[in-house]
Amino acid sequence: MSPEAARHAGGGLQAALGGKPYVLANIGDDADVAFVSRDVTGLSTKHAVLPHTQRFHDALRSAPSLKWVHAHSSGADRPVYGDLIARGVAVTTSSGANAGVVVQTALAGVLMLARCFPQLLAAQRNRSWAPLVGSGLPRDLAGQTAVIVGWGPIGRGMASLLAALGLHVVAVRSTDGAAEPPASETVSYERIGEVLPRADWLVLCCPLTERTRGLIDAAALARLPAGVRLVNVARGEVAEEPPLIDALRRGALAGAYLDVFAHEPLPAESPLWDMPNVIVTPHTAGHSDGNEMRVAAIFLDNLRRWTEGQPLLNRV
Incomplete structure (x- = not known):
């Protein structure tokens, strides 16, 4: 957290604990509880861990008394969390803190694709007057089917x-x-193939687990009807990138909004950057100036639960 957020968090924590003494400190040789804040991870990604992030992860792994770690992120797919869980450390996440922001961004992706904004913006850059009535009218959204994964x-x-x-x-x-509700039917991850042939939209917003890694592979993409559009605000590894790129090139997929990728930052040579039917954003769907305090509130609530011996929320 930022210093200002930490001051707010400290005051909230002191009130939550009834004025009892507390310590919020960097991990040294040992700790019982750790909070992995944005200050720890910064702008690093799963494939490009910053040196100070790695030092913090190493400190977590070597702290003998560590019992609980809270992550500022909604997911816990970094290797360090699996290592900690394997040795019995409780790991909780901030799931829900940025959910509203991600939903707004994902909806924007759906609407931009549905209303042909990639083509319209390209026409604007070219100073070309290209009304949709002359290039193929977009379909009404009402009556279409959205398969939401997660x-x-x-x-x-x-x-x-x-x-x-x-x-x-x-x-x-x-x-x-x-x-x-509002879903009219539900299937498990393993049965996704049953519903893909009816999709007009495939929206990925699930956590990355062994069950969801590579869930949308070449076989799954082949089951989609022509003209489907895909939105991924989950993790890049949920959808296998080579067959996804191939489907977009061939027009089997009509378009995609992609905020997450198998390798981040997305390499400059990736063909996804230049595809006319693809919207690319840099893993920023959940970024908002209100997230920090929402994350702090989740952590403080769980810290209260920890001190009172109650079950922790968002436990992985």
Whole structure:
């Protein structure tokens, strides 16, 4: 956290603990609890860990008394978290802190693709008057089907907005079961192939796990009907990139909004940068000036639970 956020967090923590003494400090030789804030990870990615981030991760791994680690991110797919969980350390995330922001961004991606904004913006750059009535009218969103992969705060938020726009929503989540409105049906990750042939939109907002890694592979893409558009605000590894690029090149996929990639930053030589039917953003779908305090609030709530012996929220 920033110094200002830390001051706010400290005051909230002191009140939460009834004025009892507390310590918020960098990890030294040992610690019971650690908070991996944005100050630790900075702008680093899973493939380009900054030196100070690596030092912090190493300190986590070597702290013998460590019992609980909280991450500022909504996911816990960095290798350090798996290592900690394997030795019995509780790991919690800030899932939900930026969900509303991600939902807004993902919806913007859907609307831009649905309303042909990539083509319209290209025409603007070329000073070309190119009304859609002359180049193929876009389809009405109402009546289309959105397959939403992941049923956490982001997936449910997207489902509510898309249903309000008149789309039929299918939820793909970790378990089978009765449909949870606004989804009209639900299948597990392993059964995604059953619903892909009916998709007009494939929206990826699931965590990266062994069950979701490579979930959208060449075989899954082949089951999609022509003209589908894809939105990925999950993790790049959920959709295998080579067959995805191939499907976009061939027109099997009509377009994509991609905020996450297998390798970040996205290499300059990636063909995704220049594809006329692709919107690329730099893993920024969840960035907002209100996130820091929402993350701090989740951490403080869990810290209160920790001191009172209650179950931790968002435990991985």
